[in-house]
Amino acid sequence: MKRSTALLGLLFLCISMAFSQDEMRWDFSLKDVGNGEIELVADVQIKQGWYLYDTKIPDGGPTPTQISFDRIVGAEPIGEFHADTKAKVKYDGIFQMTIGTFQNNARFIQRLKVTDKAGFTLQGDVRAQACDDSSCTPPLPNDFSFTAEHLPATVTVTATAASTPATATTSETSLSFTPLTPAQPADSLGTASSVAVTSAGIDSDLLWTPVIEELQDYGMKGSTAGMSLFWIFISGFIGGLIALxxxxxxxxxxxxxxxxxxxxxxxxxxxxxxxxxxxxxxxxxxxxxxxxxxxxxxxxxxxxxxxxxxxxxxxxxxxxxxxxxxxxxxxxxxxxxxxxxxxxxxxxxxxxxxxxxxxxxxxxxxxxxxxxxxxxxxxxxxxxxxxxxxxxxxxxxxxxxxxxxxxxxxxxxxxxxxxxxxGWLNSVKVVLGFLELALALKFLSVADLAYGWGILDREVFLVLWIVIFALLGIYLLGKIKFPGDSDLPHVTIPRLFLSIISLAFAVYMIPGLWGAPLKAISAFSPPLYTQDFNLYDGEVHAQTMDYEAGIALAKQQNKPVLIDFSGYGCVNCRKMEASVWTDPRVKDILENEYILITLMVDDKAKLPEIIEVEENGRTTRLKTIGDKWSYLQRHKFGANAQPYYIALDHDGKPLSPSYAYDENVERYIEFLQTGLTNFKK
Known part of the structure; x- marks a missing residue:
C-alpha cells in the first residue's frame, strides 16, 4: 500500500511538473520582409496570471527576455532582438526601477540579412523568465532551428550579399556536447566555488540522485490551508466578540x-x-x-x-x-x-x-x-x-x-x-475607529508597492502608526473627546491599562524608524528594503554558490545544508531575503547552524562545455551555470519555481519538507528547526 501511495505521489509530481513548465508556449517562424531580409518571429502564449519581462531591462533588474544564436550560416543579424508587442510598464519597488512586462501573449522579433540562401542554417534559443505573484520559473532555453528549406520562397539574396559569403561563414559557431550521466554530474558540470574546500569523499552520483519520493513522504506538497482555516476561524471569533x-x-x-x-x-x-x-x-x-x-x-x-x-x-x-x-x-x-x-x-x-x-x-x-x-x-x-x-x-x-x-x-x-x-459603548466604537484607520494603511501599502509610488515607505508607515496609537492612548486617558462621548470624571482601571498598552506599542515602534525589524508588526508594515534610513545590518549571505562545494564544506563542519534556489531576477526571492532572513532568529540559524548554498538559476556564466540531458522525453542542452542549477532543482527535487528552499544531509537526502514563497517567519523557523532536529538524530 505504501509503495502504491509513493508511486501515485510520484505520478502526481510528474504531472504537476509538466504543468508547471507550461507557463509559456513558444512558436517560432520566419517572415520575408523584402530586400533579402527576414524576421525571426517568436510568439509566446503566457499562462493566465503569469507574466514575463521585456527585452530591455536596466542593470540590476530581473532577467530580460533574450535571444542567443548557437549557429548562424548564410545570414547575419540586423539590429537588436526586440518586442513587437507593447509592454506594460510599471515601477518595481523591489528592483527600484521601471520595468516592462507582458501578459497573455507577446511577439518578439530579430531581423536578419540572408547572405546564402542555399546554405542557410539558424539555430539558437530564446530565454524568458515567467513569474506570478508567488514564484518565478528559471529562464530555460526555448530552442529554434531552421534550415534552407524553412526559408520563405519569396526571399531573394542581393548581389552584394551573395558576393560576401565569407562573413556568413565566420558567424558559424562550433559546439561541443557532453552527455550528463548519473555517474559524472559533478565532473561534467563543475564550476568554481566561492569557498576553498576539497570535495574528496563526496559521492557526486548520490548528490544528484532524485529524492522526489522522499520529499513526498515528508509532505512536500502539504499545504498550510488547514492552519490558515483555523486562524481564520479564530480571527472571526475574535471579531464576533468585538462586535458583541x-x-x-x-x-x-x-x-x-x-x-x-x-x-x-x-x-x-x-x-x-x-x-x-x-x-x-x-x-x-x-x-x-x-x-x-x-x-x-x-x-x-x-x-x-x-x-x-x-x-x-x-x-x-x-x-x-x-x-x-x-x-x-x-x-x-x-x-x-x-x-x-x-x-x-x-x-x-x-x-x-x-x-x-x-x-x-x-x-x-x-x-x-x-x-x-x-x-x-x-x-x-x-x-x-x-x-x-x-x-x-x-x-x-x-x-x-x-x-x-x-x-x-x-x-x-x-x-x-x-x-x-x-458612554463606554461609544468609546468601543472610537477605539475600533483608530484600529480601522491603522489597518487601512496596510492596504494602501500594498497598492503603493504595486504601483511604485513610494509615498508609504516603511518609515512613513511607522510614523503614521506611532501617531495613531499615541492618539488612541491619549483618547483612552480622556484627553480627546469625540461626538457621542460622555464626560469622563475619572479614568477607569481598564481604560488606564488599555492606554498604557497603546502608548507602549507606539514607543515600541520608534526604533523601527532607524531600521529595527519590529517583527511584531512585520506582517502589516512595508518591507525593510523600502526604508531609506537603516542602521540595522540584517543581511544574510551564502557561504558558497556551488552545490558540491557546499556539501563538502558542510561535511567538514558537520552541519546540515540549506539550498536556496534563487535568481537574480526573482522578485519574491528578494522579498523573502528582506522580510524573513532579516529576522534575528532566522539570521542566527542560517549563519551558525546551516551551510547556506545559494544557487542562481539565471546565472548567465557559460559552462566549460554544453551538456545534453534527457528530460521528459526530450533532449535539453545545459549551456550556463544557471541551466545546471535549474536542472538540479527539476531533476532531483521535482520543482522549477523560485524561491525554493530545501534542507539536506551530507548525502543530498532531504531533512524536512521543502519550503517555497511564504513570508511567515514562524513557519520558516519551524522549517529550519525540523531540518536541524532530523540532522541530529
Missing amino acids: ITPCVWPMIPMTVSFFLKRNKTEKKKAVTEAMVYGIAIIVIYVVLGLLITGIFGASALNNLATSALFNLIFFALLVLFAVAFFGGFEMVLPAKWTNKMDERADKTSGALSIFFMAFTLVLVSFSCTGPIIGTLLVEAAMSGSILGPAIGMLGFAIALAVPFVLFAIFPSWLSNLPKSG
Whole structure:
C-alpha cells in the first residue's frame, strides 16, 4: 500500500511538473520582409496570471527576455532582438526601477540579412523568465532551428550579399556536447566555488540522485490551508466578540433574552429552546453570507481581488470611511425599509420561522457596527485562497455573536451582572475607529508597492502608526473627546491599562524608524528594503554558490545544508531575503547552524562545455551555470519555481519538507528547526 501511495505521489509530481513548465508556449517562424531580409518571429502564449519581462531591462533588474544564436550560416543579424508587442510598464519597488512586462501573449522579433540562401542554417534559443505573484520559473532555453528549406520562397539574396559569403561563414559557431550521466554530474558540470574546500569523499552520483519520493513522504506538497482555516476561524471569533460589545449589539442582549423569557413565563425550557434557535439562525445567516460571497466570486477570484492593487486602494478608502463613521462623523445604517420588512415578517409568522426573521433583523440593525468588522474579516479570509475561508470566518464570527444570547437565556440571573449601556459603548466604537484607520494603511501599502509610488515607505508607515496609537492612548486617558462621548470624571482601571498598552506599542515602534525589524508588526508594515534610513545590518549571505562545494564544506563542519534556489531576477526571492532572513532568529540559524548554498538559476556564466540531458522525453542542452542549477532543482527535487528552499544531509537526502514563497517567519523557523532536529538524530 505504501509503495502504491509513493508511486501515485510520484505520478502526481510528474504531472504537476509538466504543468508547471507550461507557463509559456513558444512558436517560432520566419517572415520575408523584402530586400533579402527576414524576421525571426517568436510568439509566446503566457499562462493566465503569469507574466514575463521585456527585452530591455536596466542593470540590476530581473532577467530580460533574450535571444542567443548557437549557429548562424548564410545570414547575419540586423539590429537588436526586440518586442513587437507593447509592454506594460510599471515601477518595481523591489528592483527600484521601471520595468516592462507582458501578459497573455507577446511577439518578439530579430531581423536578419540572408547572405546564402542555399546554405542557410539558424539555430539558437530564446530565454524568458515567467513569474506570478508567488514564484518565478528559471529562464530555460526555448530552442529554434531552421534550415534552407524553412526559408520563405519569396526571399531573394542581393548581389552584394551573395558576393560576401565569407562573413556568413565566420558567424558559424562550433559546439561541443557532453552527455550528463548519473555517474559524472559533478565532473561534467563543475564550476568554481566561492569557498576553498576539497570535495574528496563526496559521492557526486548520490548528490544528484532524485529524492522526489522522499520529499513526498515528508509532505512536500502539504499545504498550510488547514492552519490558515483555523486562524481564520479564530480571527472571526475574535471579531464576533468585538462586535458583541459595540453599541449596536450590546443593548440587544438583555432586550432579546427578556423577550424570550417573558413570552414563555411558565415554560423556561421553551424560552431556552427559542434562544438556541435564535443563536443557530444567526450562525446560519452569517455562514450563508460567507458561502454566497465565495459562490458569487469564487475562491480564486477572491484571492486575485485581495492581491489586486486596485482592490487594496478601494478597501483602503472603505476602511477610512468606516473609521470616520466610528469616530462619529456620520451614521452608517442600512435602509430602514429592510429592517421594517423583517419586523413585519417576524410578527406575521410563528415558531422557528418567526425567530429566524428576528435574527435577520438583528443582523440588519447591527450592520453599522458589524459591517466594517465583517468586511475586514472577509478580505483577510479571501487572502487565504481557500474556498471555505469566508464561510469559516463567518462561522467563527457568528458563534461569538450568538452564544451569549443562548447562555443568558439559560442563565437569566447573569443579566443583572451585565454592564449597563452608556458612554463606554461609544468609546468601543472610537477605539475600533483608530484600529480601522491603522489597518487601512496596510492596504494602501500594498497598492503603493504595486504601483511604485513610494509615498508609504516603511518609515512613513511607522510614523503614521506611532501617531495613531499615541492618539488612541491619549483618547483612552480622556484627553480627546469625540461626538457621542460622555464626560469622563475619572479614568477607569481598564481604560488606564488599555492606554498604557497603546502608548507602549507606539514607543515600541520608534526604533523601527532607524531600521529595527519590529517583527511584531512585520506582517502589516512595508518591507525593510523600502526604508531609506537603516542602521540595522540584517543581511544574510551564502557561504558558497556551488552545490558540491557546499556539501563538502558542510561535511567538514558537520552541519546540515540549506539550498536556496534563487535568481537574480526573482522578485519574491528578494522579498523573502528582506522580510524573513532579516529576522534575528532566522539570521542566527542560517549563519551558525546551516551551510547556506545559494544557487542562481539565471546565472548567465557559460559552462566549460554544453551538456545534453534527457528530460521528459526530450533532449535539453545545459549551456550556463544557471541551466545546471535549474536542472538540479527539476531533476532531483521535482520543482522549477523560485524561491525554493530545501534542507539536506551530507548525502543530498532531504531533512524536512521543502519550503517555497511564504513570508511567515514562524513557519520558516519551524522549517529550519525540523531540518536541524532530523540532522541530529
